[in-house]
Amino acid sequence: MEVRTARTEDVDALVSIHQVARRTYYGDLEIPDDTMELREAYTISIQAADRLVLCVDDADGRPAGFLSLGPPARLVGLYVDPAHWLRGAGSALHDAGIAAWRAAGVTEGHLEVWDGNERAKAFYLRRGWQPSGGRRDGPLGRDFVDLRLRWPSD
Template sequence: MKADYLRTALSFRLAAPSDAAEIARIHVKAWQAAYRSIFPAEYLNSLSIPKRRALWSELIARGMPRIMLAERDDIMLGWIAWGPSRDNDKGRTDAEIEAIYIDPAHWRQGAGRMLIDEAINAAASEGYREMTLWALEENVHGLRFYKALGFALDGVFRTERLGGCEVCETRLHMAI
């Protein structure tokens, strides 16, 4: 019942340039909340909403990745960015969720699940047959969430240096 209510209460749309500031705010707040046990507090506290706003303004203007918003009563709850896979071992029918963030005040209310559903449906309608995403190995809650939606680990990993830490990301995939 809750998911049906939320589906009717939420609206989805592509981001406009005027959305960049709110996208940036959610991006920073979600990072600070979700990754506080992974990255140092000093790094998380240094994340800049104005810098993220500039990044998202540029990406929205470019039109890639596609950025879809979830809103209720004109309040942005979260967003998802997706497009063609950026991975060298993937082909033309592979899409990728590049990022998904929900305002921490709205976590665990179904917006993330519905944003992923919307992105998968949009990708399938454009001829994509697989959706991938990368997640931090230490992001136990995120990995559990993605697996519950039907994503599976595909055995591909990468290591990056971020915020003074070396972190490992694992790729997940799903046929669509």
């Protein structure tokens, strides 16, 4: 599975992937339409020199998932269209993100995962991420939990 840098023309697909994945893990939680906000955020992230957005494409060449890295060493989001779960897209994106950090000399990454998203928590824990102790309020009485991953410098 090939990972590539996201392009501005991918923004609408990224928004769609974000929204469908979020609806899947939040279930019946009512979420206001944030299409415009997400479109603006992903456009900025793709264009910003201090951020990195990576994509994997499906067989038809459309984005099937993406990863967004931001400063300082924060995995801002990793979203895969549920139609492409369990096909390696998430793993390919995760590994490419870690490789980008390592190439930049980063030795520790952080991310937040919603405590109610068991699938995502298990994904990160299998890859060595550990709770750092940080938490903040989240929906449905479940916090967002900060996870940390450390690796040796090369």
